[in-house]
Amino acid sequence: MSGRSRCAAHIRRALSRARPRSIRGRITALVTLLALLLLIPTAAAEGAVGRQAVADAIWLEARQQADLTAAAVRAGNTTNPILPRVPGANLVQVVAPDHRVIGASKDAMGLPPLSSVWPSASDPERDVQNCASARVGCVRLAALRVQPGNGSPVVYAGRPVAVLTSTEIFVRLFCIQDALLVLLAAWATWLVTGRTLRPVEAIRTELATINFNDLSGRVPEPPGDDEIARLARTVNGTLNRIEQAKRSSDRILTRQRQFVADASHELRTPLAGLRTELEEARMHPEDTDLALLLRDAMGDVDRLEQIITDLLLLARVEATADGERRRLDLTDLVRREVAARPGRPRVRLWAERDVHVLAVQSQLVRALRNLLDNAQRHAIDAVDVQVRRYGGFAELIVADDGPGIPEADRERVFERFTRLDTARSRDHGGTGLGLAIARDVAHAHDGSLRAGESPSGGARFVFRIPLDDSGSSP
Numbered sequence: 420m421s422g423r424s425r426c427a428a429h430i431r432r433a434l435s436r437a438r439p440r441s442i443r444g445r446i447t448a449l450v451t452l453l454a455l456l457l458l459i460p461t462a463a464a465e466g467a468v469g470r471q472a473v474a475d476a477i478w479l480e481a482r483q484q485a486d487l488t489a490a491a492v493r494a495g496n497t498t499n500p501i502l503p504r505v506p507g508a509n510l511v512q513v514v515a516p517d518h519r520v521i522g523a524s525k526d527a528m529g530l531p532p533l534s535s536v537w538p539s540a541s542d543p544e545r546d547v548q549n550c551a552s553a554r555v556g557c558v559r560l561a562a563l564r565v566q567p568g569n570g571s572p573v574v575y576a577g578r579p580v581a582v583l584t585s586t587e588i589f590v591r592l593f594c595i596q597d598a599l600l601v602l603l604a605a606w607a608t609w610l611v612t613g614r615t616l617r618p619v620e621a622i623r624t625e626l627a628t629i630n631f632n633d634l635s636g637r638v639p640e641p642p643g644d645d646e647i648a649r650l651a652r653t654v655n656g657t658l659n660r661i662e663q664a665k666r667s668s669d670r671i672l673t674r675q676r677q678f679v680a681d682a683s684h685e686l687r688t689p690l691a692g693l694r695t696e697l698e699e700a701r702m703h704p705e706d707t708d709l710a711l712l713l714r715d716a717m718g719d720v721d722r723l724e725q726i727i728t729d730l731l732l733l734a735r736v737e738a739t740a741d742g743e744r745r746r747l748d749l750t751d752l753v754r755r756e757v758a759a760r761p762g763r764p765r766v767r768l769w770a771e772r773d774v775h776v777l778a779v780q781s782q783l784v785r786a787l788r789n790l791l792d793n794a795q796r797h798a799i800d801a802v803d804v805q806v807r808r809y810g811g812f813a814e815l816i817v818a819d820d821g822p823g824i825p826e827a828d829r830e831r832v833f834e835r836f837t838r839l840d841t842a843r844s845r846d847h848g849g850t851g852l853g854l855a856i857a858r859d860v861a862h863a864h865d866g867s868l869r870a871g872e873s874p875s876g877g878a879r880f881v882f883r884i885p886l887d888d889s890g891s892s893p
Contacts, residue, residue: 442612442616443609443612443613443616446608446612447605447608447609447612450604450605450608451601451604451605451608454600454601454604454605455601458597458600458601459597461597474559477507477559477577477578478546478559478561480505480506480507480508480578481505481508481546481559481560481561481576481577481578482544482546482561482563482576483505483508484503484504484505484508484511484561484576484577485544485561485562485563485574485575485576486563487504487505488501488511488513488563488574488576489563489564489565489574492513492522492565492572492574493565493566497513497522499522500522500523500524500525500528501513501522501523501524502524503524503576505576507578508576508577508578509524509525509526509527509578510524510526510527510533510555510558510560510575510576510577510578510579511523511524511527511574511575511576512524512527512530512532512533512574512575512576513565513572513573513574514532514572514573514574514575515572516569516570516571516572518532518535520532521572526555530554530555532575533549533555533558533560533575533577534547534549534551534558534560534562534575535549535551536549536562537562537573538562538563538564538573539564540564540567540568540569543563543564543567544561544562544563544564545561545562546559546560546561546562547559547560547561547562547575547577548560548580550580555579556579556580557579557580558577558578558579558580559577559578559579559580560575560576560577561575561576561577562574562575563576615647616647618639618641618647618648618651619647619650621638621639622638622639622647622650622651622654625637625638625639626638626654629658635662636658637655637658638651638654638655638658639651640652640655689719689722689723690719690723692719693716693719693720693723696712696715696716696719697712697716700712743779744777744778744779744864745777745778745779745780746775746776746777746887746889747775747776747777747778747780747783748773748774748775749774749775749776749783749806749813749815750770750771750772750773750774750806752780752783752784752787753768753770753787753804753806753815754768754770756784756787756788756791757791757804760791760795761795764795764798764799764800764801764802764819765800765801765802766791766795766801766802766803766804767801767802767803767804768804768805768806769803769804769805769806769807770804770805770806770807771806771807771808774806774807774808774813774886775813775886775887775888776813776864776884776885776886776887777864777885777887777889778864778884779863779864782860782863782864783860783864785856785857785860786856786857786860786861786868786882787815787882789853789854789856789857790815790817790853790854790857790880790882791804791817792853793817793853793854793878793880794817794818794819794821794878794880795819797819797821797822797877797878798819798820798821798877799819799820799821799877800820801819801820802817802818802819803816803817803818803819803873804816804817804818805818808886809883811885811886812866812883812884812885812886813883813884813885813886814881814882814883815881815882815883816879816880816881816882817879817880817882818873818874818875818877818878818879818880819873819875819877819878819879820873820875820876820877821877821878822877823872823873823876823877823878824870824872824878826872829869829870829871830870832854832870833854833855833858833868833870834855835851835852835855854868854880857880857882861882861883861884864884864885865884865885866882866883866884866885867881867882867883868880868881868882868883869881869883
């Protein structure tokens, strides 16, 4: 790498280190730079204008003193020494055509002519700056002919240029003023930017405390509708979606774990029974009734198949997409299912017409069958089924006249493979998953399933999901 390239690289690194890292610092530096770019030319222009204004004032004073002195010469009223009447114009001389000084002020006494410039008759007054005198240095003068004739003397009036250094005071004042304005702009920008970005820091601090295990925190939302307020609302909306996705993921994970636990627990018993029967037949083939063995084995296989089917259905209920739902007539669905039921115990139906819902038909039919199977399994004489509208929901009520469910167990019956001490147990048939499936179907359709007591003292189940009136006529 050449020396020039290394130098350029060092400069780039130095500029990179010098650049402010925070947005607040960058904005402040940018505003300060803009203020400098605007105010430096302004200061220079103000200084030039001020300097010119002071110079013009000095020229005016010199001309006034020259006019007064020339008038006094013409009137013959001059004094010796000449007394300046304009403050500051302390150098006054009256010079004859032969360049002799014939009158002077105290400060110009004994000096040679202050200038060699001699105004003509056509141009009787001139502004002159002369630096030839070693005694007074540079002087700024007004040279004025007393008379238009050729023998007229000339009046020189003015002041040393050293006095004009007072114009530098204006320049310094303008520089100090502009420097204060730049500092004020930088300070105000720093404060305003800090106050504006304070909500961003609060958002960053709150986000730093949120972790995947606890997504309940939310960032503060400042009032108004500016960019930061919209950012805060967007962040909170994103956190809401992430939290909902995590809850859904947790539910799915929980269900998967429960599925594995249920499958391993509930499949073990029939598998163990089937294995025992087969091993017994292998060890004592001469004592085995093959027809009885096959019948028992097929019964165990049927039960295994039923349990696996129900477990898989439970695993699929919540995963069903909304796109699979369609508008169904619940009344018609229940009427057809009840009509297909066997005669004992008898099923009685009371149903309102045109009770429509948005649901997955296969899941709704399965939940209805599970409720009817459970009711007929435990009913003594009859099962009552009712379909009605209730508020914004469709209700399917299934009641039996069996032994009922103790109040303490009305939530437990919805747990998977629950065994109750009463006659309501899975020993009466079924897999112990029917009510769990029915409740999961209700929950998947934004509804509910509750257990209670029927008027006859038996069990009463209320299956409720939202109505769909989108296709109803006004």
